[in-house]
Amino acid sequence: MSSARSVAALDPGRSVVEQLRERVAAMERRPALEPVATLPGIADLVPLHAGMSYAVDSASLALALVAGASQAGEWVGFAGCTDFGAEAAAELGIELSRTVLVPDPGEHWLEVAAALVDVLRVVVLRPPASVDERTAGILDSRLRTRSAVLVVHGHWPRVEARLSIEQSSWRGPTAGTGQLQERRARVLVHRGARPPQRADLTWPGLQRVEAPVREIRRVSG
Numbered sequence: 320m321s322s323a324r325s326v327a328a329l330d331p332g333r334s335v336v337e338q339l340r341e342r343v344a345a346m347e348r349r350p351a352l353e354p355v356a357t358l359p360g361i362a363d364l365v366p367l368h369a370g371m372s373y374a375v376d377s378a379s380l381a382l383a384l385v386a387g388a389s390q391a392g393e394w395v396g397f398a399g400c401t402d403f404g405a406e407a408a409a410e411l412g413i414e415l416s417r418t419v420l421v422p423d424p425g426e427h428w429l430e431v432a433a434a435l436v437d438v439l440r441v442v443v444l445r446p447p448a449s450v451d452e453r454t455a456g457i458l459d460s461r462l463r464t465r466s467a468v469l470v471v472h473g474h475w476p477r478v479e480a481r482l483s484i485e486q487s488s489w490r491g492p493t494a495g496t497g498q499l500q501e502r503r504a505r506v507l508v509h510r511g512a513r514p515p516q517r518a519d520l521t522w523p524g525l526q527r528v529e530a531p532v533r534e535i536r537r538v539s540g
Contacts, residue, residue: 355441355468356391358383358411360525364518365480365508367441369466372459374475376483378402380506383525384470384482385441386411389418393440398424398432400445400472411525432458436467445472452476481509485517503528 355367361383365373375381378400385395390412396419397403403420419439424431428447435442436458444458455476462469471478486505502522507515519528 353466355388356393357387358390358525359387360520360527361518362387364506364516364527365482367468368479369468370463371479372455372462372469372471372475372477374471374473374478374481376472376481378404378472379407379502379504379522380482380484381443381470381472382408382411382413383520383522385443386413386525388441388468389413393417394419394438395441395443396435396439397421397443398435398445399428399447400443411522429454429458432469433461436461436465436469439467441468441470443470443472446475449474450476479510483507483509 352371353369355369357365357367365384367373367384367388373384375384381397381400382404386408389395394417395413398421400420401422403422405415408418409415419435421431421435425447428444432442432444458469459477461467469475483506484504485507504520504522506518506520508518509515520526521528
């Protein structure tokens with residue numbers, strides 16, 4: 320789904336401040352809970368909605384959640400993600416020319432995240448420490464106002480859904496040297512007090528699979 324933020328680049332012939340103000344004004348007119356594009360492999364598992372926050376326990380899940388919006392033409396941002404992998408992001412279809420990266424915002428992480436929410440459709444945040452409800456509420460309120468989506472790599476007090484990798488394996492050469500070809504992971508989706516939903520996914524491409532994960536080697540990220 321396209322939006323006022325779905326532009327390839329700022330117009331170099333116009334004031335940057337003026338263009339960003341136009342984007343902010345357009346975002347304020349957008350309704351909360353509007354669907355945000357998600358990769359087909361997880362669209363029915365974790366549909367994203369504007370004004371909501373989601374939590375993940377790995378960088379790979381964070382990339383998976385934002386890739387659909389990026390492919391649809393949205394701008395996405397990453398704050399506090401010092402291990403951001405450009406190659407992995409591009410492999411999932413994230414358009415790097417529409418990606419803003421602030422790898423180490425330091426003690427000003429909340430201000431940086433709020434500034435990104437003001438002008439971007441989807442923001443991935445890795446807080447430097449545990450976050451209390453009051454601090455999280457400041458950003459959650461901003462999400463609703465700007466109709467943006469927040470994906471938190473780590474703990475966040477209140478989220479629409481929490482995603483975690485329960486089990487993971489790699490497929491590659493059976494002997495000798497070579498490149499790993501496919502990753503399979505069993506993903507758990509927690510929503511409130513309801514029992515978690517499980518799904519098996521494969522990377523690259525992020526597809527749903529029906530066959531159970533047979534663990535070869537545990538990995539993280």
